[in-house]
Amino acid sequence: MSDDGIQLSLEQLLQCHRLGGILAARFGGGLRLGQHRSRGKGRGMEFAEVRPYQQGDDVRTIDWRITARTGRTHTKLFREERDRAVYLLLDLSPEMYFGSRGQLKARLACELAAALAWQAQQHGDKVGGLLLVEQSRIRLAPGGNRKDVLMLLNQLLSAYQRGLSRTPLATPLDQGLAQLNLVVRPGSQIQVISDFYRLANEGWHWLRRLNRQHEVRCWQVRDQLELQLQGQGHLAVDNLRQQGMIHASDPQFVRHYQQVGHFRQQQLRLQLRSSCSQLFELDASLTLPSQLRGL
Incomplete structure (x- = not known):
């Protein structure tokens, strides 16, 4: 990982090949016949x-x-079926380009997407992607060859770099989930990577609908500052539309901020657990390998 926690290179995404092995150890074998534990969704x-x-x-x-x-x-x-398609839905909205320490949420999300792609490729499964950045939806058809993964990683890096321009308009996660409902064949596995803070009622509908026909795993990437204030004095904040100051020296405000942050996370956790097969929560202040080993 780069020192500033912002820059991302193709070499770093290629190195995520090793993380694919960690994921394989955590979840067992690949998705091919005789290797994966099916939830029984779809005909198989x-x-x-x-x-x-x-x-x-x-x-x-x-x-x-x-x-x-x-x-x-x-x-x-x-x-x-001898294999099953794995789809990556990666949210690169402006809110994902936030990080109070360690690295940006979007950067950790890209490393995770690369690791999941390598995991699928290592076990002979087809992997495709839908990258949501700015007002674009970059769709990559599933492929099982190494060159398909390399193409996905290049597109992933390009999308991440575009997001660094801090363009305030973004393709909602709701639209990405709706599109997957149209293009994914029954029985596929879907990996959704986001902070899920901007998911509207329509998005929850599409997520639950996907989970009825596929195996959906949600990866929530969050930052510690979204749960509680850290630091002293006045903290500068920017939400891409407005800038302001947070008074971290006021104990009452700090306590209220923490209560609101943990309540929101608790509610979001309940919604995600009822809308997908599995939920994993990642902290952008920690390295991806250490968190995958602890799953």
């Missing part, structure tokens, strides 16, 4: 062919469209 099968119906075939697999066209009953045949 992919279409193979259509043939005339035979006695004993499951009537639920009848292809009614071909049956109506030919006048003879046909049934669909499926084979077990």
Whole structure:
């Protein structure tokens, strides 16, 4: 990690290859047949062919469209899927470019996305991404080759650098979740990386809907200053629209700030746990390897 906690390089994202091994140890094997523990969502099968119906075939697999066209009953045949697509939804909104110590939340989020991509590639799974930055949605189709991961990392780095320009307009996380509902096939795994502070009611709807058909893991990246004030005297703050001062020397204000911050986090934690398969919370003031080992 660079000393300033802001700059990010392709070399650092390539080094996240080792973190993929830590994730594999934490979650077990890859997603291929016989290696992953399925939640049973989706068929777990992919279409193979259509043939005339035979006695004993499951009537639920009848292809009614071909049956109506030919006048003879046909049934669909499926084979077990040998891999499953992993989608990364990375929130690079302006609020993610905040860090009171250690590094920016967005920077830690990018390292995590790289580690998850490497984990998928190491086990032969396809990995794709949807990067939300400025007013853009950068979509990368799932691919299982090393070159596909390298392409994703390059796009990831480019998106992060664009976000450093501090453009105040951003693509809402809600829109990213809505788009995933349209493009992700049933049974996929979705990794959502964000602070989730700006997720509106519509976004929670899309997140829960995704979780009904897929395995959704949420990674919340937060900063300690969002929970409690640290430091003495007057602290300068900037929310990209306004600038001001926080009086950290006032005990009553500090206590109220901490109560509000922890209450918001508690409510957000409850919502996330009820809307996804697994929730992991990361602190931008700590290194990613130390936190992954402690999961």
